[in-house]
Structure formats: structure tokens, C-alpha cells
Amino acid sequence: MRKREYDEDDVRVRPGKGSRPRTRIRPAHEDAVQGFVVAVDRGRYTTLVEPEPPKGSAQKRKQRRLVVAMKARELGRKGIVVGDRVALVGDVSGEPDALARVVRVEPRTSMLRRSADDTEDTDGIERPVVANADQLVIVTALADPPPRPRMIDRILVAAFDAEIEPLLCLTKSDLAPPTGLLALYEPLGVPHLVVHKGGSLDELRDHLTGRISVLVGHSGVGKSTLVNALVPDANRAVSQVNAVTGRGRHTSTSAVALELPEGGWIIDTPGVRSFGLAHVSVETVLAAFPDMIEVTVNCPKGCNHLGDGCALDAWVAEGKADHARLESLRRLLSSREGTLDDTAPSHLAD
Numbered sequence: 506m507r508k509r510e511y512d513e514d515d516v517r518v519r520p521g522k523g524s525r526p527r528t529r530i531r532p533a534h535e536d537a538v539q540g541f542v543v544a545v546d547r548g549r550y551t552t553l554v555e556p557e558p559p560k561g562s563a564q565k566r567k568q569r570r571l572v573v574a575m576k577a578r579e580l581g582r583k584g585i586v587v588g589d590r591v592a593l594v595g596d597v598s599g600e601p602d603a604l605a606r607v608v609r610v611e612p613r614t615s616m617l618r619r620s621a622d623d624t625e626d627t628d629g630i631e632r633p634v635v636a637n638a639d640q641l642v643i644v645t646a647l648a649d650p651p652p653r654p655r656m657i658d659r660i661l662v663a664a665f666d667a668e669i670e671p672l673l674c675l676t677k678s679d680l681a682p683p684t685g686l687l688a689l690y691e692p693l694g695v696p697h698l699v700v701h702k703g704g705s706l707d708e709l710r711d712h713l714t715g716r717i718s719v720l721v722g723h724s725g726v727g728k729s730t731l732v733n734a735l736v737p738d739a740n741r742a743v744s745q746v747n748a749v750t751g752r753g754r755h756t757s758t759s760a761v762a763l764e765l766p767e768g769g770w771i772i773d774t775p776g777v778r779s780f781g782l783a784h785v786s787v788e789t790v791l792a793a794f795p796d797m798i799e800v801t802v803n804c805p806k807g808c809n810h811l812g813d814g815c816a817l818d819a820w821v822a823e824g825k826a827d828h829a830r831l832e833s834l835r836r837l838l839s840s841r842e843g844t845l846d847d848t849a850p851s852h853l854a855d
């Protein structure tokens with residue numbers, strides 16, 4: 506990732522085969538520095554810039570710093586989200602009132618989207634919310650509020666679709682045992698851990714260290730408590746970002762990336778309640794379960810795998826797989842339909 510990009514200056518010096526006419530689209534950005542987008546607020550991108558390795562000159566090595574940038578016109582309508590790695594030019598000093606320009610968004614390893622019904626926009630477009638995450642932590646209370654399996658199912662589908670590894674983080678185990686809920690997810694092999702108030706977070710830290718994790722969970726599940734415990738100066742970090750953007754408080758829907766003391770990032774998504782699943786195919790969900798995808802080659806054409814001659818039923822009947830695993834898969838497949846968010850009545854949720 507750190508490798509310097511092949512840019513148009515290289516192209517000029519040694520014209521390579523098949524080099525695209527980049528210069529027309531992108532001016533030379535030989536001085537561009539790499540930034541990691543930690544917050545997005547109304548057209549302003551707060552990025553973390555690491556010090557560049559010394560170039561052997563007398564040039565002063567700059568500090569690790571937050572640099573605010575706007576999008577260069579040449580990027581057009583291309584979206585930039587938290588987690589993006591970007592190339593910055595212009596004033597990258599990070600001084601107050603300095604404004605850099607994002608001239609390039611590096612290729613993404615993953616993209617998590619929220620659905621249109623989760624936003625105030627009514628154009629029906631699913632919006633990218635976090636780039637490059639490699640773990641989606643689903644924070645769910647075991648009681649108070651009660652867990653909502655249908656919501657968890659939908660988040661799992663979103664994770665499989667985005668090719669982000671899920672982690673079920675069950676809180677408030679002092680109020681209720683995890684057994685019932687785990688019976689729904691253990692058959693699928695979803696990794697999980699259980700925490701409670703005042704208990705150790707070491708296992709959770711182990712899962713988070715060195716990775717980019719998105720935390721989702723609705724209000725009351727203890728997500729903020731976790732964030733504050735994991736990032737002791739979370740509030741300070743957020744206010745620092747706000748001070749840098751000079752825009753005051755973040756809007757409730759914006760995600761913010763917080764650095765873990767042990768290394769790695771957690772991305773808190775306060776306003777994300779539902780994920781866009783309309784585009785997710787049966788195959789995408791199945792792809793997360795290679796053993797089952799193998800069986801479905803024997804399914805009738807166009808099988809939705811929910812019943813009616815589905816080869817997965819025979820597979821279970823022959824004793825080759827656990828019924829609970831198939832049931833859980835079918836629950837996930839069905840969860841793609843309809844929309845669901847925090848405002849849905851609880852009888853619809855479970």
C-alpha cells in the first residue's frame with residue numbers, strides 16, 4: 506500500500522506500454538502525500554497524514570498531523586468516505602485554516618454501503634459509508650434492549666456482500682446468557698465474543714488490533730461505552746477532528762475513525778441503522794459458505810434455496826449437515842427482502 510503510485514511523471518520519463526493518457530485527467534502530483542480519511546463533514550475531508558520518510562535533503566521531517574482537504578474538481582462526482590486512502594496536494598501543513606486538495610482516491614479493498622431509506626435523500630441510491638474496513642463488529646446487547654436477530658441477519662448479509670469479516674460482540678452478558686442468540690449464529694461459524702459491564706475487553710482488543718473495524722449497533726447496546734473504553738481519549742479525538750474542520754459538532758450520521766492505542770482503527774457509525782441489501786444476490790450470500798455452495802450445484806434451475814426441491818434439504822436429510830446451519834442460511838437469504846431499521850416496530854424485527 507505504501508508503494509508510490511506510478512504517476513504521469515514516470516510516464517513521461519519512460520513511456521510504458523498501454524499507459525493511459527493520465528495527464529489530461531490528472532495533473533502531475535509528484536508532491537502528493539498520502540492521507541487516511543478519518544472524518545467527512547459537508548465537503549471537508551479530515552485526513553491523517555503520516556510523516557514522510559526523510560528524503561536525504563535538509564527538508565524538515567513533518568509531524569504526523571491532521572490535514573483538512575476538499576475534493577479536487579478533477580475527481581468529479583467520485584465519493585470519498587471515511588477509511589479511504591487518498592493523495593493530497595496543496596497546503597498539506599495541517600496548520601489552522603490550511604486546506605489541501607484530494608486528487609486521487611486509492612483503490613479500495615472493501616466498501617460498506619447504507620441503504621437509501623437510511624438517509625434523508627429519497628433518490629433510492631445506496632450510499633457508500635466506509636471504505637477499506639476489514640471487520641464489521643455487530644454490537645448487540647443480550648438484554649435491555651433485547652437482541653434483534655433479523656437486524657443482525659441483515660448486517661451479516663451486508664458484511665458478506667462487502668467482503669468484510671463479521672464479528673458478533675454481545676454485551677450485557679450479566680443480564681442474560683448468550684446461549685439462545687448464539688444458537689442462531691454458531692451454526693454459520695460467525696465469530697463471536699461476549700462482554701459485560703466492568704469485564705475484560707482483552708479478547709475484543711485482540712480482534713481489533715491492527716485492523717480497520719466498523720462498529721455498528723443501535724442505541725442502548727453499549728457501543729459508546731465500548732468505544733470509550735477502547736479509545737480512552739475518543740471524545741478528545743472527535744473534538745480534535747471537529748476543531749480541525751472548524752465545523753462544530755458532527756452530524757449524527759457521519760462516521761468517524763478512531764485510532765486504537767494498540768494499533769488499528771475503529772470506525773464508529775452513529776447514524777447507520779440499515780444497510781442496502783437490495784442489490785445482494787443469493788450467490789453473494791452463499792459465497793460466504795463454500796460447503797453449501799458446493800451442494801447447490803444439484804439444485805433445480807433458478808432455485809431460491811428456501812425449499813421446494815432445494816438440494817440443501819437432501820443434504821441435511823442425508824445427515825451431511827446440521828439442520829440449524831441450513832435454517833440460519835435461509836434466515837439470511839430471507840433477510841435481504843424488505844427494509845428494516847431502528848424505527849421498525851419490534852414485532853417486525855424479530
Ligand code: ZN
Pocket residue numbers: 801804805808809810811814815816817
Ligand atoms: Zn437450492
